[in-house]
Each structure stands twice: as structure tokens, then as C-alpha cells.
Amino acid sequence: MTKDTATRLIHTRGRRLAQKTVNPPIERASTLLFDTSSDLYGAKPGYGRMGLAVHRELEDALCVLENATFAKLTSNGLQACALAIGSQVKAGDHILFTDSAYGPTARYLDRRLEKMGVEATRFDPRCGATISNLIKPNTRVIYLESPGSLTFEISDTPAIVDVAQQRGIRTILDNTWGAGILHKPLDLGVDISVQALTKYAVGHADVFGGAVMSRDKRVAQDIIDCGDDWGISLGPDDAYTALRGLRSLKTRMDAHEAAGLRIANWLSERPEVCQVLHPALEQHPDHVIWKRDFTGSNGLFSVILNTVSPEGLKRFFDALELFSMGFSWGGFESLIIPCDPQLKRSKGHWIDQKVGPLLRIHVGLETVDDLIADLRAGFEAMGE
Ligand SMILES: Cc1ncc(COP(=O)(O)O)c(C=O)c1O
Known part of the structure; x- marks a missing residue:
């Protein structure tokens, strides 16, 4: 019988069953050591920025939570939003984003992306399938957040995803409010789900963290490449705290x-x-x-x-x-x-x-x- 998400979030030891501790070790490491030069260049992870046992276990737990096959950890929620978006666009592209996006994400879209040659325009979170009227030949991404920050509009995400899929446009949803427990965007066909782990996952207002989740291999590769290029990582103590938060x-x-x-x-x-x-x-x-x-x-x-x-x-x-x-x-x-x-x-x-x-x-x-x-x-x- 498939076990419930809450149960699976408590039993995340799949990759290290040989070990006797309930929780994973926190390895504080920038440098990893290897016995041979071929190991040095062939190993994954080869450097602490890629994360160690605690990161893998947190990624696995987040995949359980969001029904994802891939999770990339970031140092805070805003960075997760920026990575998800930045991984999907290039100069000359157009992105549509919800008018009720979290303020700093909207600022990143309006200010930073413009400097990078990407045009960003807002849409009414209640537009549903009429979003098709806003699509341009160079629209690459539709960015949602549901409910919207402060004003709490709920998007008709399946209707928007339907339009996006017909046009080959990728969709991203900030799922911090849903936290994976209340909402599973990937199940609705969204390509990338983003969470600020800082909020409910951590749950104690003491640590920052973020995550970008996906199911599609090509989408995941874009996120991995962009994360590597931008040098994105999460410290082991913060990863541990976020994982502990997921248990409850x-x-x-x-x-x-x-x-x-x-x-x-x-x-x-x-x-x-x-x-x-x-x-x-x-x-x-x-x-x-x-x-x-x-x-x-x-x-x-x-x-x-x-x-x-x-x-x-x-x-x-x-x-x-x-x-x-x-x-x-x-x-x-x-x-x-x-x-x-x-x-x-x-x-x-x-x-x-x-x-x-x-x-x-x-x-x-x-x-x-x-x-x-x-x-x-x-x-x-x-x-x-
Ligand atoms: C919906 C939403 N997304 C992202 C973030 C950013 O998270 P962080 O504070 O970890 O950067 C926040 C923070 O308030 C938020 O409310």
C-alpha cells in the first residue's frame, strides 16, 4: 500500500538505510577528499557546494512532498523563484507573470530581467484561459503564484497550463502557501514548482531556504545548469533544519x-x-x-x-x-x-x-x- 505523504516525510532514510541514526549527519564541508586523480575528477558530488547526505535526504523528501522527481535547493525562497525563472529564459524572450506575485519576485521580473533583455508583462491572476490573448510569439514562460501574495486570488491553474502546453510555453508556480501539503502544482501539469522553505517547511522563523522542483528531465537539466552557473547552494545546517521541519x-x-x-x-x-x-x-x-x-x-x-x-x-x-x-x-x-x-x-x-x-x-x-x-x-x- 502506498503510504501517505505525512508518513513518508518522516521515513526519508531510503538512501542510507545501513546507518543507525534517525536523522542524517550534518557534514560541514567545502572540500571533499579523494584517493585517486580519476576519483577527483569523476566524483559526484566533487565539491561541497553540490551538497552531501543531508541535502540528498532533503531533496528526496521534497520530491515526496511535491510528487516531483527532481529538487534543487537554494539559500532562500526568492533565490528559488529567481533560479526557476532564470533557468527558462534568455535575451529576446517574453515572460508573463501574475500581477499578485510576491513583491521581490515581481521586482526581479521587472528590473533584473529587463536588464538581461527579457520582457516581462503582468497578467490578471483571475484571467484563466483568456491568458491566450496575452501570448506573443516569443513568450517562453508563464509564472504563477496561487494564492497571490497579499490579495489571495486563486488562479485557474489547469486552464492556464492547458493554454501553455498547447503553445509549448513552460509554467512555473510559487507554491509556498500550498507548501506541497495543500497543493501539488506538478500534478496539475505545471512544469516547475517553487517553495520558500523559510515559511512552513522550516516553520520556526529561524532559517532561510528554498527549493525548485520538477518532473521533466529537460526542465531539471536547465535548472541544474543555471544553478551551477550562478553558484547556488544551501548550507548543511539549514538543510538539516528544513528537513527536520518537514517531519512535522x-x-x-x-x-x-x-x-x-x-x-x-x-x-x-x-x-x-x-x-x-x-x-x-x-x-x-x-x-x-x-x-x-x-x-x-x-x-x-x-x-x-x-x-x-x-x-x-x-x-x-x-x-x-x-x-x-x-x-x-x-x-x-x-x-x-x-x-x-x-x-x-x-x-x-x-x-x-x-x-x-x-x-x-x-x-x-x-x-x-x-x-x-x-x-x-x-x-x-x-x-x-
Ligand atoms: C510567496 C513567497 N514566495 C517567496 C518568498 C521569498 O522567500 P524568502 O524570504 O525565503 O526569500 C516569500 C517570502 O515572504 C513569499 O511570501
Whole structure:
């Protein structure tokens, strides 16, 4: 019987069953030593940057998680996004990318790729099959992120993949929110799935990591070549920490999901809240697509408040004790941030019509009643 992903993430010792430890060794090595000159030039890995036992075991676990056959580790999530994209384009190409891509990825596409002679244009994450209208003769890649950063649109990924496959265009999806547990883009025909391991995989807000996963041999070779050319690697201690995080990913995710849903539902009843942007809520505009393509949700979502004065908003944040302000998400601690300064979207985006400020919330692993009491105290201070 095929074992469940959560079970397989705990039993990853396939390549080193002869050894007696539950976890792999951390070999801190730049230099590897060889007995003969032919070994020196023939060995893989021949140099520490290619990674050792702990890297192989993490790669294997990520392949289990994403139903992939290949995984390349990177030193953080942004580097994984940049590698996935950079491995697929060359000067003169065109790439389409979702308007709600993670900000620094969008900046890489807009700024860095332009300098490299690649044209990047945005598409509406809700465009579905009409993406075909945006395709040019030199379009090589469609880059998705679902749900979108901050605004949580869910793409009709199968419809977009269908168009891409007909035109020989490769697709990449930032799967950090889905984390492999909730969403498997490669199963939907996406060519490359990317994750910032920094978030739910690591799960403790203490280490950076990233991964680029694929099934197709030619795609994998492009990623390997580009990773080698750019000198991309992940340190052994960070690889170990990410692998350790994967052991409890499903359990933590279940807890984040349950707590996130309770708080999202509670917030949707509050008079201060105009809209909750959580794809698992029935009122979310893309709920039906989310239900079809995802197996669950986590602790990350946004809310749009009703009109509130800057002083009222300041009192709200000042009153919170458990929800801290800080970038990133996926750790054990609850976070909340005002997002308006970083909401950069195309002209005419629906977010231009929003009533009040947009806040992104990450629900951590604290007791939910305590978190609700914290938010209630914040709203009471807001209204004073
Ligand atoms: C969706 C998404 N992708 C990628 C990244 C980048 O990850 P990292 O912070 O590890 O570079 C982030 C970080 O917030 C993110 O939210």
C-alpha cells in the first residue's frame, strides 16, 4: 500500500538505510577528499557546494512532498523563484507573470530581467484561459503564484497550463502557501514548482531556504545548469533544519488551518472588517477553484478593514500583545502587518476599490481563544 505523504516525510532514510541514526549527519564541508586523480575528477558530488547526505535526504523528501522527481535547493525562497525563472529564459524572450506575485519576485521580473533583455508583462491572476490573448510569439514562460501574495486570488491553474502546453510555453508556480501539503502544482501539469522553505517547511522563523522542483528531465537539466552557473547552494545546517521541519509539517499545517479558519470566520463577523480574503471561506470569489485544486488551507490570509482613521489603526496595532508585526510567515508565532505600502498592482486592479487598509495575518500555534481575545482588545482600542 502506498503510504501517505505525512508518513513518508518522516521515513526519508531510503538512501542510507545501513546507518543507525534517525536523522542524517550534518557534514560541514567545502572540500571533499579523494584517493585517486580519476576519483577527483569523476566524483559526484566533487565539491561541497553540490551538497552531501543531508541535502540528498532533503531533496528526496521534497520530491515526496511535491510528487516531483527532481529538487534543487537554494539559500532562500526568492533565490528559488529567481533560479526557476532564470533557468527558462534568455535575451529576446517574453515572460508573463501574475500581477499578485510576491513583491521581490515581481521586482526581479521587472528590473533584473529587463536588464538581461527579457520582457516581462503582468497578467490578471483571475484571467484563466483568456491568458491566450496575452501570448506573443516569443513568450517562453508563464509564472504563477496561487494564492497571490497579499490579495489571495486563486488562479485557474489547469486552464492556464492547458493554454501553455498547447503553445509549448513552460509554467512555473510559487507554491509556498500550498507548501506541497495543500497543493501539488506538478500534478496539475505545471512544469516547475517553487517553495520558500523559510515559511512552513522550516516553520520556526529561524532559517532561510528554498527549493525548485520538477518532473521533466529537460526542465531539471536547465535548472541544474543555471544553478551551477550562478553558484547556488544551501548550507548543511539549514538543510538539516528544513528537513527536520518537514517531519512535522502536516501536523503543524492542520493546526494552522484550524486556527486560521476560526479566526477568519470570527473576523468576518466583526463590524470593523469589510472583507476577509481567505480562499477556504465560501464567500471568497475563487472558493470553487480553491476547493477543486487544493486539499486545505493554512494560517495565512488577509482582511480589508472598513474605513478607519490612521490614529485608530495605530491604536489597534499598539494594543495587540500576541500578534507581532514583522515580515514573513509560516512560523509558530502569530503575525500581522499593514500591507498598503507594498500593494503594487497594475492600474485598474480590484484592490484600488478597497474601502479601508489591507492587513495580512498569519495565525500561529497559540491557543485560538487567546488570539481572538488579543484581536478583540485591538478592535476595542481602535474604537476608543
Ligand atoms: C510567496 C513567497 N514566495 C517567496 C518568498 C521569498 O522567500 P524568502 O524570504 O525565503 O526569500 C516569500 C517570502 O515572504 C513569499 O511570501
